[in-house]
Amino acid sequence: xxxxxxxxxxxxxxxxxxxxxxxxxxxxxxxxxxxxxxxxxxxxxxxxxxxxxxxxxxxxxxxxxxxxxxxxxxxxxxxxxxxxxxxxxxxxxxxxxxxxxxxxxxxxxxxxxxxxxxxxxxxxxxxxxxxxxxxxxxxxxxxxxxxxxxxxxxxxxxxxxxxxxxxxxxxxxxxxxxxxxxxxxxxxxxxxxxxxxxxxxxxxxxxxxxxxxxxxxxxxxxxxxxxxxxxxxxxxxxxxxxxxxxxxxxxxxxxxxxxxxxxxxxxxxxxxxxxxxxxxxxxxxxxxxxxxxxxxxxxxxxxxxxxxxxxxxxxxxxxxx
Amino acid sequence: xxxxxxxxxxxxxxxxxxxxxxxxxxxxxxxxxxxxxxxxxxxxxxxxxxxxxxxxxxxxxxxxxxxxxxxxxxxxxxxxxxxxxxxxxxxxxxxxxxxxxxxxxxxxxxxxxxxxxxxxxxxxxxxxxxxxxxxxxxxxxxxxxxxxxxxxxxxxxxxxxxxxxxxxxxxxxxxxxxxxxxxxxxxxxxxxxxxxxxxxxxxxxxxxxxxxxxxxxxxxxxxxxxxxxxxxxxxxxxxxxxxxxxxxxxxxxxxxxxxxxxxxxxxxxxxxxxxxxxxxxxxxxxxxxxxxxxxxxxxxxxxxxxxxxxxxxxxxxxxxxxxxxxxxxxxxx
Amino acid sequence: xxxxxxxxxxxxxxxxxxxxxxxxxxxxxxxxxxxxxxxxxxxxxxxxxxxxxxxxxxxxxxxxxxxxxxxxxxxxxxxxxxxxxxxxxxxxxxxxxxxxxxxxxxxxxxxxxxxxxxxxxxxxxxxxxxxxxxxxxxxxxxxxxxxxxxxxxxxxxxxxxxxxxxxxxxxxxxxxxxxxxxxxxxxxxxxxxxxxxxxxxxxxxxxxxxxxxxxxxxxxxxxxxxxxxxxxxxxxxxxxxxxxxxxxxxxxxxxxxxxxxxxxxxxxxxxxxxxxxxxxxxxxxxxxxxxxxxxxxxxxxxxxxxxxxxxxxxxxxxxxx
Ligand SMILES: Nc1ncnc2c1ncn2[C@@H]1O[C@H](COP(=O)(O)OP(=O)(O)O)[C@@H](O)[C@H]1O
Ligand SMILES: Nc1ncnc2c1ncn2[C@@H]1O[C@H](COP(=O)(O)OP(=O)(O)O)[C@@H](O)[C@H]1O
Ligand SMILES: [Mg+2]
Ligand SMILES: [Mg+2]
Numbered sequence: 001x002x003x004x005x006x007x008x009x010x011x012x013x014x015x016x017x018x019x020x021x022x023x024x025x026x027x028x029x030x031x032x033x034x035x036x037x038x039x040x041x042x043x044x045x046x047x048x049x050x051x052x053x054x055x056x057x058x059x060x061x062x063x064x065x066x067x068x069x070x071x072x073x074x075x076x077x078x079x080x081x082x083x084x085x086x087x088x089x090x091x092x093x094x095x096x097x098x099x100x101x102x103x104x105x106x107x108x109x110x111x112x113x114x115x116x117x118x119x120x121x122x123x124x125x126x127x128x129x130x131x132x133x134x135x136x137x138x139x140x141x142x143x144x145x146x147x148x149x150x151x152x153x154x155x156x157x158x159x160x161x162x163x164x165x166x167x168x169x170x171x172x173x174x175x176x177x178x179x180x181x182x183x184x185x186x187x188x189x190x191x192x193x194x195x196x197x198x199x200x201x202x203x204x205x206x207x208x209x210x211x212x213x214x215x216x217x218x219x220x221x222x223x224x225x226x227x228x229x230x231x232x233x234x235x236x237x238x239x240x241x242x243x244x245x246x247x248x249x250x251x252x253x254x255x256x257x258x259x260x261x262x263x264x265x266x267x268x269x270x271x272x273x274x275x276x277x278x279x280x281x282x283x284x285x286x287x288x289x290x291x292x293x294x295x296x297x298x299x300x301x302x303x304x305x306x307x308x309x310x311x312x313x314x315x316x317x318x319x320x321x
Numbered sequence: 322x323x324x325x326x327x328x329x330x331x332x333x334x335x336x337x338x339x340x341x342x343x344x345x346x347x348x349x350x351x352x353x354x355x356x357x358x359x360x361x362x363x364x365x366x367x368x369x370x371x372x373x374x375x376x377x378x379x380x381x382x383x384x385x386x387x388x389x390x391x392x393x394x395x396x397x398x399x400x401x402x403x404x405x406x407x408x409x410x411x412x413x414x415x416x417x418x419x420x421x422x423x424x425x426x427x428x429x430x431x432x433x434x435x436x437x438x439x440x441x442x443x444x445x446x447x448x449x450x451x452x453x454x455x456x457x458x459x460x461x462x463x464x465x466x467x468x469x470x471x472x473x474x475x476x477x478x479x480x481x482x483x484x485x486x487x488x489x490x491x492x493x494x495x496x497x498x499x500x501x502x503x504x505x506x507x508x509x510x511x512x513x514x515x516x517x518x519x520x521x522x523x524x525x526x527x528x529x530x531x532x533x534x535x536x537x538x539x540x541x542x543x544x545x546x547x548x549x550x551x552x553x554x555x556x557x558x559x560x561x562x563x564x565x566x567x568x569x570x571x572x573x574x575x576x577x578x579x580x581x582x583x584x585x586x587x588x589x590x591x592x593x594x595x596x597x598x599x600x601x602x603x604x605x606x607x608x609x610x611x612x613x614x615x616x617x618x619x620x621x622x623x624x625x626x627x628x629x630x631x632x633x634x635x636x637x638x639x640x641x642x643x644x645x646x647x648x649x650x651x652x653x654x
Numbered sequence: 655x656x657x658x659x660x661x662x663x664x665x666x667x668x669x670x671x672x673x674x675x676x677x678x679x680x681x682x683x684x685x686x687x688x689x690x691x692x693x694x695x696x697x698x699x700x701x702x703x704x705x706x707x708x709x710x711x712x713x714x715x716x717x718x719x720x721x722x723x724x725x726x727x728x729x730x731x732x733x734x735x736x737x738x739x740x741x742x743x744x745x746x747x748x749x750x751x752x753x754x755x756x757x758x759x760x761x762x763x764x765x766x767x768x769x770x771x772x773x774x775x776x777x778x779x780x781x782x783x784x785x786x787x788x789x790x791x792x793x794x795x796x797x798x799x800x801x802x803x804x805x806x807x808x809x810x811x812x813x814x815x816x817x818x819x820x821x822x823x824x825x826x827x828x829x830x831x832x833x834x835x836x837x838x839x840x841x842x843x844x845x846x847x848x849x850x851x852x853x854x855x856x857x858x859x860x861x862x863x864x865x866x867x868x869x870x871x872x873x874x875x876x877x878x879x880x881x882x883x884x885x886x887x888x889x890x891x892x893x894x895x896x897x898x899x900x901x902x903x904x905x906x907x908x909x910x911x912x913x914x915x916x917x918x919x920x921x922x923x924x925x926x927x928x929x930x931x932x933x934x935x936x937x938x939x940x941x942x943x944x945x946x947x948x949x950x951x952x953x954x955x956x957x958x959x960x961x962x963x964x965x966x967x968x969x970x971x972x973x974x975x
Contacts, residue, residue, distance in 0.1 A: 007675070218424035221380060225419075226439040226490065227412035230404055236438075237427055244429075316474040317428055365839040480703075509702040509866060514910035514926055536839065539869075539912030543919045566916040580844035581914055582873030590848050591873070594841035597809060 005309060012301050019297040023290045024065050079287030083280070088287050092276070092295065098168050099265070099272035102188050102195075103257040109196035110253070114203035119242070121204070122211025123234060133204060141201045145260075149194045149267040156190055163190040166269035191268040195257060203246060203253075210242035217241070247314050251307030255300050327497050327530050328354040328377070333390035333400075335369075335376045337601065343387045344601040346372040348554035350390075354498065354530040359521075361533045361545035361562070365577075367598040369554045370534045374500045377532075378415050379407040394498075413443040416491030416529075420503035422483035426475035433459075433471025436490050443494045458489040463519060481512035488519065495527050502534045517544055538581060542566055547635070550574045553599060553610040556629065560636040570632065570643045572618070573611050579648065592648065609640045617649050618642055656690035658714075658747075658828060658860075663687050663723035665709050683709040685884035685946075686723070691828060694854065696861040698871040700907070701881030707864045708752070710881075711830040714862065715749045745775045748821040752833035752864075754813045758805040764816060765801040771823050790819045793853065811842035815849070822853060832864045847874060868911050872896060877956075880904045885947040887940070890957035900959040900967055902933045902940050939966045 052058055056067055071077040078088035121133040140148075157165040164170070168187050173180040214220060215238060223237045262274035269275070273292060280288035312318050333350045336343035346369045354360055362370050375381050376388050379402055391398045394410065411417075419425040427435060433455050440451045459467035462485040475483055484504065491499055501520065505513035517540065524531055533544060541548055545562040550573060558571040569575050579592035596614045604610065609623040627640035666680040684706045691697060699707045712718035714725060716738055725732050727746075732738045748771075751757040758767055768787050772778060778786065788798055794815040805813060814834060821829050831850065835843040847870065853859060865871050871878060878895045880888040880903065888901040899905045909929040913922060940961060941947060950958040953967065961967060 218419060218421055219427040222417070222419060222425045222487075222490075223427070223438070224380060224408075225378065225411055225417035227408045227410070227442050228438060229408055229442065236430075240429055241427070315429065317476045365841065510868070510910040510912075511702065511906055514912070517912075518923065518926070537912065538840075538914050542914045542916040543912040543922065545916075563916045566914065577840055578914065580840045582847070582869045590851070591844035592841075593845045593848060597811070597842070598839075 005305070008305050008308070012298075012305075015301060016294070016298060020069065020294060021065070023293050023297075024068060026293075027286050027290055028061060078291040081280075081285055081288050083283045083285045083288075088291050091288065092273070092291055095271060095273045095276045096295070098270065099258060099261050099274065101184070102192060102261065102265075102270065102272060103254060105185075105188050105192040106195040106199060106257055107250075107254060109192055110199040110203055113196060114200040114207060117200070118204040118207025119211055119239060122208040122215075122242070123238075125208075125212055130208075133208070137201055137204055140197050143198075145194070145198050145263050146267055148197060149191075149264055152190055152194050153267060163187075168271050187270070191264045191270050194268075195260070195264050199253070199257065207242055207246060210245060211238055214238045214241050244311075244315055248307055248311045250310055251303040251305070254306070255303030258299055259296055325356040326353050327356050327394070329391070329393040330373075330377070331391040331393070333373065333376060333392065334388070335372050335381070336387045338385040338387070339602065344604075345606075346554055346601055347376060348606070350551075350554075350556055352549060352556070352559065354532060356497070356530055357524065357528045359524065359531045359533055359544055359546045361535060361541045361548045362551055363535055363538060363541050363548060363577075364551035365536060365598050367600070368551045370536075370551055371502050373551075374417075374502050374532065374534055377500065378411050378417070379404070408442070412439040412491075412496075413494045414496055415498045415500065416494070416496035418484075418487050418491045418499065418501040418504045420506050422480060422487050422507065423475060425487055426483060428475055430474075431471065432473055432475060432478070432486050436471075436486065436493055439490065439493045454493070455489075458493055459486070461523075462486070462489045462492075463515075464489075480508055481515065484508060484512075484516050485519070488516070488523070492523060492527065492529075495529075497529055498532070499524075499529045500532045500534075503536070504533070505540065506535070506537070513540075520544075538577060550577075553604055555610065555639065556637075557611065557639040558637065559629065564633075564636055568636070570636070570638045571611075571640075572615050572642055572646045575646065576615075576648075609642055611640070612642070615642070615646070615649075618646060622646075656692045657728055658691040659724075659726040659729075660690070660714070661688050661724045661726070663710065663713060663725065664721045665706075665713050665718055666721040682884045684713065686949075687879075687881075687884075687886055688723075689879065689886075689889070691860050691862070693827070693860055694858045695877065696854070696863055696875045698875030698878040699862060699864045699881060700866060700868060700871050700878065702866065702907075705881040706884040707881055708832055711749060711832050711862060711864055714828075714830055715747050716744065717749070742775075745771075745824045746827045747830070748824070748826045748828070749830040750814075750817045750821045750832065750834050752836060754810075754817040755805060758813065758816065760805055763802050763804060767805070767816065768820050768823055771820060775824055786823070790823055793822065794819045794849065809842075810838055811845060814838065814842075814846055818846070818849070818853075822857070822859075825857060826859070828860045828862065830862045830864070833866070834863075835870060836865065836867065843870070850874070868907060880907065883945065883947055885960065886950055886958075887947050887960045888958065889950060890954075894954070894957040898957070900953065900957075901961070902929075902936050905929050906933050939963075 056064060059067070068079075071079070076089055078092070080086070081088050081091050084091050117133050117136070121130040124130055153165060156162045164187050169180065169184045170187075173183050220233060220237055223233050228236070258273065260274075261272055262277060264270070265272040265275040266278055273295070276288065277292045279285075280292065330353070331351050333347055334345050335347040336345040348369075350369075350373060352360070362373065364370055372381075377392055379388075379399070381388070383404075388400055390400060392400050394414070399407070399410070426432070433452075436455045436458060437451045440446055440454060444451070446454060455471060456467040459470055464470050464482065464485055470478070470482070470486075475486075478486065487504075491501075499520075504520070505516050508516065520531070520533075521544065533540075535541060541562065548558075548560060548562050548565045549556045550558040550565075550571060552573045558565070558569070558574045560568075565574070566578075569578055573594075576592060576594045580594065582591060594614055595616070599605075599610075599613075605613075608625060609627045612618070612620075612623050622642045622645055624641045629637040629639050630641070631637050663684055664682075664686055665684040666682055668677040669679045669681060670676065671678040687710065689697070699710065701707055709718055713720050716732070716735070720733055727741055727743050730737065730741055732741060732743045738744050762770075765787060768790055769783055772783060772786060787801070791798055791800060796812065796815055796819070800808070800812075800816075805816070808816065817834070834850070835846050838846065850861065851874070854861065861874070863871065863874050872892055875892060877891055878889065879886050880895065880901065882903045888895065888899065888904045890898075895904065896908065899908055906929050909922075909926045915922075942962070948960045948962050950960050951964055952958050953964065959967065
């Protein structure tokens, strides 16, 4: 199996290469350049021109691309953010960590909510509990994410003051201390719950259907015909099979959350990748934007690889050799 | 002890609910099963064969199934047993073998674990003893390398091996009764022959009574001691196997036998039974249920409320229409 | 006179794997078979599942590309799409599939399903087309109100007839029928078989009849090929095969048929055991050291057996007598 993983990782190289060309081409196609924002009526055109020359923006396009790639690969230099005045790698690095923690918490919450709800709704199909779950599902499906986010923010943030309304950590905590970590967690809870409520819809629905479907499978009938007690039929035979598609989807769920974080982070002013992405678009901070697109692409590829690996672990029928 | 009765079914009715009404798929079936006997139930698909099998051990979804009548096992009527009560006899006293060996095995569990499962709930064996017994069973059903096979997953085995595994599973607790629902329908003929021979051999060893459900009259002829021919929820003819093939009486039995490509009339036109098995909702429950498919036989030949008539010691036929039955192209006699 | 000739046909499917996902091995699904098809005759193809029957059928109608060998239609090669088109071959050679339901588009009405081949090959007005379809429905014994129904509204037997109607729509010379009755009940099977025989007489059709049911093949076929591991182990007339089987594989197949004969079941069982024993003892006479079937050699005008030395047959014969 490790051979396949290695092969898939190697395969990611050309994929990323193509992605980088697309990203670069898009950057070229955009109107303006990083210096456009610096132009004021007082700026001399020659000064701008000098800056452009110095930054290599007057070189032929393939050379510019090569230079860009060389800087990234050799020096880990993704350029300089013009709005934040710091290296993109440092900037993005902090933000990525924030988003990863938020996504992780969201995934955990999703499964904590969705698994018991989905499984029991499926097991006790048409019971009052099941009907309640179906209604919950319907509501969480119908509400657009930003509205739910705003409602939570308003109620639990501004009105009740239970949770902070922005940021990822308060000032005055020392990095690495326990209190620092708890404060970070405290900031993540509200956005994570919002993301989780939205994320549960599909998962609950899916699990419920899988359980209902699994109940009618022949192997379940076989298990019952062996005299396996009902609880064991569920725990040994039905649930495990029902988890398969969910597990297979875990990789995609995570990448989905990473990119879906754009809305939630913006609403909660949570300093993560998504929020950075939006602000970099607004300020035409191409170096940041390009880096983030590359990163999203990379994470998507990683997510699908992760899904495949999980799949081969949980489902013996799928053998990657 | 040859004739020890191990199962008695009296007037079994099993109905499925559509909206608010129940429609009987099994409509007044009675029979007994004896130790060491192989009883075949034969008929076209949709006649209710599997429904009988599932009713005996309560495998139906109780929310939309209604079972009534008597199913007497070990002096108790199990018809209205709860799932917990059924679990005490399923797998222990009554073993099941299903049609599709791949679908019937859990794809995520190793074969060995699936065989051991029944032993956990029905025996006092220790873990090591269960493992020993599982390996013994695999060997007993003709698997060459039990240790290896036990560690494999169902999809890694051939169709024939999977069916052997299912048989090992069904027989793991030495049941008194084995119900095999179309056990070889999905297999190639050569594999079918092996599996059927294995089943007979194992029966001689544990003396179980077997209910073999099939639509293949060849399989019936090779395997059965007694045969029940089923049509539209009822038995239309019950007889000892040799008697049935020597002297088939009911028009349905005769029509079925007549539609098989026969070796003595190669290439001749085959008999076709007009129409088809009615669905539950379209089935008319008055009079002879086979009458619509033999419309050239006058109404007067049928009984109003057809019952099973005893023709000889071991031969029963439903309705009176068999007496003057002839095929359409034969003309009256 | 034979109008179709198949010479040394091979269809190999690559098995991929390894680090670069290269071709590691081949499935020799069909591995060198030759035969000729005469007008108005029925040819049986029997063998266990996986022996390559369907693949031969597909290669003949052009759905599977031969790896090697030639298919000649009136002496002309038809192994390329262009060549088939030029000769109108696709119109003359049709296939009925084992799993009809999956070969019928569930969203199309019966009318369009049957009309499809007509529209592809002939230019007819709406009225002419309708008349043709009604005639076809009549031929297969279906009422005209079937026209506007969808495939799922029919029973298995009816669907099989729709498959037949579509196959005969263009008045072909040859129909490859792949297990057309395997999934049907006895009485419906009888109906379809009678019907295939009737239209054969009416249109002077030829059939390649694929099945694993030896009783059915015996009933339908003039000439029979027994297949094993992608090759023919024996070929002969109905009488050759059933009354005088020579290859151990054929013997085993015939011994395994459960005859509708309750009186002699003990004899049948003993015979089966004997043949099974012979099968394991005589393997080396009929298969080479790699388990491959030998080439066919004639033992009479019509009867062929795959064996290394014809002399061994006598030895086999004596040893069972
Ligand atoms: N769970 C079910 N719900 C509704 N109808 C059913 C169910 N199971 C079987 N039936 C119907 O009952 C009849 C008998 O089915 P079955 O016992 O499976 O027949 P057989 O095994 O003889 O082919 C058929 O008409 C079938 O459609
Ligand atoms: N498209 C395919 N790719 C790879 N292997 C195939 C393909 N189609 C068939 N095979 C393999 O070729 C062999 C012959 O298959 P098939 O012709 O369908 O057999 P039959 O019809 O006799 O059951 C089998 O081992 C099958 O798994
Ligand atoms: Mg059934
Ligand atoms: Mg096939």
